[in-house]
Amino acid sequence: MLTDPLLRDALLRVRRELLLPHAVSKPGIEPIEWRLLDGAHPDDQDEWLDLVHGADSVLLQRDGEPLDSLERGRLSGGHMTSMSTYTPLTAEALQALRPTPGVRYLDLGTGPAVSLAYAAAITGPGDATGVERDGHMAAFARRNLERLGVGATVVAGDALEGHAAGAPYDLVHSGIGVPCLPAAWVEQLAPGGRLLTTVTTRTPSWVGQVLVTRTPAGRVEAVLTGGPRGHRPLHGYAWLTAVDHRSRIAASPGRPRPTRLTPPPDDAYGFWLAAAYLAPGLVRDFQAETMTIVAPEEDSWAVADPDGTTVRVHGPRDVWADLEDIHTRWVRAGRPGAFRVDVPEDGGTQHVASGTGPDALEWVLPASSAPPRQPA
Structure with missing residues (x-):
């Protein structure tokens, strides 16, 4: 909910269309076909304005291309390298x-x-x-x-x-x-001062935001919270994907077994954020009809049955067992939705914890912010 009157006024005054004089429309998924909309062209204006003032990200640039001489019309190939956050x-x-x-x-x-x-x-x-x-x-x-x-x-x-x-x-x-x-x-x-950033893991499924404050005395305090959305990772970061396993999962969901874990709700942000770190290598297929979690690099997955009493698992890794364990630990820790981050001024290891004591959830953030590169 927007409560800041200064921000509300800025959102109303700033002419977003001046900053986004073109936009790229993607009418289909496979094969990828882009279409560049020129905001100054009468045939494009209605669709362009819908994109510019809509609730989705606005695609702007492919493969780091120059932006001063783009021609409207159909595009093909390439990868989007810049967009405007929604x-x-x-x-x-x-x-x-x-x-x-x-x-x-x-x-x-x-x-x-x-x-x-x-x-x-x-x-x-x-x-x-x-x-x-x-x-x-x-x-x-x-x-x-x-x-x-x-x-x-x-x-x-x-x-x-x-x-x-x-x-x-x-x-x-x-x-x-x-x-x-x-x-x-x-x-x-x-x-x-205050600093806000998305902290990314290898999964795009579960997002964390860190708010850092420096006290008037100079001490750094940081809090990591889960949420429904965040910014995309820095250029070159390799995300996991469940897409390549989708058809195989649909054809053979796996062997059924009982479960003590009813599929957690999507807004249990603290749990899902903890899972991103404590059960690394997992990604959720949000296009699936029932909750489907995949470990693509281990050719393993779990598909939760709607009744909440059974789950289907496949592969050498019991993905659902990992989530059952983390959920138990998360409940024992008090169902935290926020985590303290220790940020050493000398650039040392950044520790994350839900609190103190033997039941606290803890992990470390990667020591380097250099992104893993896409395979050649």
Whole structure:
């Protein structure tokens, strides 16, 4: 629910269509056929406006292509390398950060700079900076921000390094998911400041958000919470997928066995977040009719029967047994939905815990934020 009046005013004032003068429509799934919509063309305008002001991400760029001479019409092949985050997630992030006039704001992985523009409309000219790794996208964002006139700045650079030249910042927002908090981001956070980012695992199914605060005395505190959505991981990060197993699961769901675990609800965010770390290698197929969890690298899966008393399992790994164990531990820990993150200032290991005592759930975030690369 949107409760911040400054943010509400910014959402109404910023002309999103100036930042997204084109959009890519994807009419089908297989084979992939893209269609570039030109917002200035009368035949495209209605569909373009629906995308730009809709509740989904807006696809903008394939394979890091230049954006100053794109031609409307059908496209084929390639992979989308940049998009605009859909408005509900942007609004949630900015409301959590609570920008106000005069604060210094840093937007990491800024893309077409939509969230940066909303923040700049609140902070005022000169106080909002975005960092974008792709030079073509950075130039595209600068050009459109100039048309908008909110006084934001975009620099080309590695978002994982932040932007030391303008530090320290009162607010830092990352539009990319990272496996752990880069030390540079924490270093560049001012006393009293807040930092918000998605923490990604190898599964896209269960999302975590970390809110970092630096107290006026300089101490760093961080809380990780599960939720229904988050930003996509940084460029090159290899997500697991259940798609390749879908037809085999449909043809042969596996052997039935009794279960003591009724399929947990989707909004048991703390449980699912813990499962992403404590039972690594799993991904959920949200397109399946009943809850289906796959361990694709171990050729294993579990399909929960609707009655909640049996489950079908396949492969060398009993996927459902892992979830049964974690659920028991999660209940014993008090069903936590939030977890404390210890973030050493020297860039050391980042520990996560639901609390203290023998029943606490604990794990560590990866020591490096370098993404695993896609196979050649």
